[in-house]
Amino acid sequence: MAVVLDTSTSVPDRRLAVWQDIVCDTFVGLDCRSDMDDSFWGAVTQSTIGPVSCTRVDSCAQRVFRTPSRIARASEDYVLVALGNSGVNGVFQDGREAVVSAGQFVIYDTTRPYELRFDEGFSQTIFQMPRKLLHQRIGAFNALTATTFSANxxxxxxxxxxxxxLSRTIDQVDPATANRLMDQGLDLIAMVFADRMHQHSHDQSFHRSALLYRLKNYILSHLRDPELSMPRAAAALGISPRYASDLIAAEQTSFRSYVQMQRLERCKRDLADPAHAARHVSDIAFAWGFNDLAHFSRIFKQRFGVAPREWREHPTP
Known part of the structure; x- marks a missing residue:
């Protein structure tokens, strides 16, 4: 169910302060400034999809700052994808500036300073997600913060x-379906990033990032195949197994560990999904490329702290 917070019940001279509390509770620690004085107004409507929040923000002219001091006091590691509904938004991060209007979107990172500038009333839909959800799909994407992604x-x-x-559908479907739809949305974002990186393929860092995305995409597309291997993935990309190993090693993991983690996450998801309640644990494990039930159960418990059957009976958010 969506949660709605707004400044309408606050006394006029307190609305900006109330708004800052709202955005800090909704997102991360931020500083808000505005010249609207007593006419300031703002509202947020937030829903959640597992670890991802989806928030519609409607407000008036203001500037929002994520400062080094705020970052130093925080432990959050989020990425925000902001989609313009109306109005114009300036986003400043990593020495770049993006201008975002209706039909466009931008990404920014809470672990580094940024500024948001709104010179008039605006409406945005913002997906806030742990960095790892995108990082596991594409690797580093720092070079794409404060970049305008356009309907062109x-x-x-x-x-x-x-x-x-998706933002309009979240509260109309069951949580398992919403999570699957969110997975599709994250895959689309990763594809968009890879496409932009490909356009900068003359830059070696972009080239490596694009190859890493292709490697991860191959892995994720073949997780169900028990014969998935590094040589097979490398051959599909036209690179050597050693180079493929170097690419994924830069992510502080190995090919085997990455495959195992992704398979476990999908088994965990399916075990908690009522749509799969009639399937045996072994059916789900084998469907995601495992071929030894005892091994699967052991590493599942090592990863999540509970056995697969316990998780199925008592899944937690």
Whole structure:
């Protein structure tokens, strides 16, 4: 169920202070400034999809700052994807500036300073997610913060429309379905990032990032195959197994560990999904590429602290 917070019940001279409390509770520690004085107004409507929050923000002219001092006092590691509904937003991070209006979106990172500038009333839909959800799909994407993703590009338009549609659907479907839809949305975002990186393929760092995305995408597309291997994945990309190993080693993991983690996460999801209640634990494990039930049960418990059957009976958020 969506949670709605707004400044309408606050006395006029307290609304900006109340608004700052609202945005800090909704997102991360931020500082808000505005010249609207007593006419300031703002409202947020927030829903959640597992670890991801989806928030519609409607407000007036203001500037929002994520400062070094705020970051130093925080432990959050989030990425925000902000989609423009109306109005114009300036986003400043990592020495870049993006201007975002209706039909466009931008990404920024809570672990580094940023500034948001709104010169007039605006409406945005913001997906806030742990960095790892994107990082596991594409690797580093720091070079794409404060970049305008526009409806002029077909893939970017598709991602925008899908995410906006998802934001309107979250509270009308069951949590398991919402999580699956969110997975599709994250895959689309990763594809958009990879497409932008490909356009900068002359830059070696972009080239490596694009290859890493292709490697991860191959892995995720073949998780159900028990014969998935590093040589097979490398051959599909046209690179050597050693180079593929180096690419994924830069993520502080190995090919085997990454595959195992992704398979476990999907088994965990399916075990908690009522749609799979009639399936045996072994059916789900084997469907995601495991071929030894005892081994699966052991590493599942090592990873999540409970056995697969315990998780199925008592899943926790």
């Amino acid at each position: 590009r077909p893939l970017e338009r598709l991602a925008y429309e899908f995410l906006i549609g």
